[in-house]
Amino acid sequence: MNIRLAVREDADSLVEFNQAMAQETEGKHLPLDTISRGVAAVFDDPHKGFYVVAEDGARVVGCLMVTYEWSDWRAGWFWWIQSVYIRPDARGQRIYSQLYAFLKSLAAERGDVCGFRLYAETENRHAQMVYEKVGMHAPRYVMFEEEI
Numbered sequence: 001m002n003i004r005l006a007v008r009e010d011a012d013s014l015v016e017f018n019q020a021m022a023q024e025t026e027g028k029h030l031p032l033d034t035i036s037r038g039v040a041a042v043f044d045d046p047h048k049g050f051y052v053v054a055e056d057g058a059r060v061v062g063c064l065m066v067t068y069e070w071s072d073w074r075a076g077w078f079w080w081i082q083s084v085y086i087r088p089d090a091r092g093q094r095i096y097s098q099l100y101a102f103l104k105s106l107a108a109e110r111g112d113v114c115g116f117r118l119y120a121e122t123e124n125r126h127a128q129m130v131y132e133k134v135g136m137h138a139p140r141y142v143m144f145e146e147e148i
Helices: 010-027 032-044 095-110 124-135
Strands: 003-007 048-054 059-071 076-086 113-118
Touching: 003 095, 010 032, 010 048, 010 059, 010 076, 048 095, 048 113, 059 095, 059 113, 076 095, 095 113, 095 124
Parallel strands: 076 113
Antiparallel strands: 003 048, 048 059, 059 076
């Protein structure tokens, strides 16, 4: 498995994965043009974040996206892990563990990352167990949101 930073040529896979994830996790059908614009925006503006992909041969089989949150308490960045997706036929191969290890290595090189955060569906116990196996834990906080 080759883990690397995504490049613009990976956009089609990232769009496909985002649409599949929305359907699997929330039963939502997201318009391809909206997802395509969202993915392109990350490549157009590195302040928005970056993608990491897992390749098996020449085929992209998994990905995640990182966005940033500044912590004044820690004088460092939290990297928010989002858009985690592994193709169904590639699951069970510890791909997320490899993606996460790659992120930890990048963060260590940067020196200004104070931690990692992500959202997990409350009902998705399998994903939660995967995250716990790589050393993550559920914090004391409850998230609130309002979509507009």
